[in-house]
Amino acid sequence: MLQPEDIEYIKNHIGEWLSDKSLSSPPVVYEVELRERMVRVEEELKHQRELMLQGFKQTDKRIDQIDKRIDQMDKHIEQVNKNFEQVDKRFEQVDKHFEQFDRHFDAMTRRIDRFMFWSFGVTVSVGGIIIATLKLWPN
Helix, strand or coil: CHHHHHHHHHHHHHHHHHHHHCCCCCCCHHHHHHHHHHHHHHHHHHHHHHHHHHHHHHHHHHHHHHHHHHHHHHHHHHHHHHHHHHHHHHHHHHHHHHHHHHHHHHHHHHHHHHHHHHHHHHHHHHHHHHHHHHHHHCC
């Protein structure tokens, strides 16, 4: 097991050993590289944010177009409903005309029935009178 003096010695010399073996960049160079990388990452994040904002704007425009199209469809549906209402009104008028024709046909049927009844009655009466006259007539 390592003694505290050994641990202290390792801590003091590890930076030198690593830089000698090229396992680590010297602190100043490493710091500059980190800063350059951070700047590039920030620029890329800024670019990504701009792209996202453009995408959001395009999405908003598309949603607005869809809303307008839906409004147009609603207006068209309202117009179709008005047309159907007009057709319904026309059918109601046609129904009223048919009802009037039904009343006229019923009235004509009653008149024809009365005419047939009276015609039959008159025919039977005239036939009876003719038969009675012929029977009573002297031969």
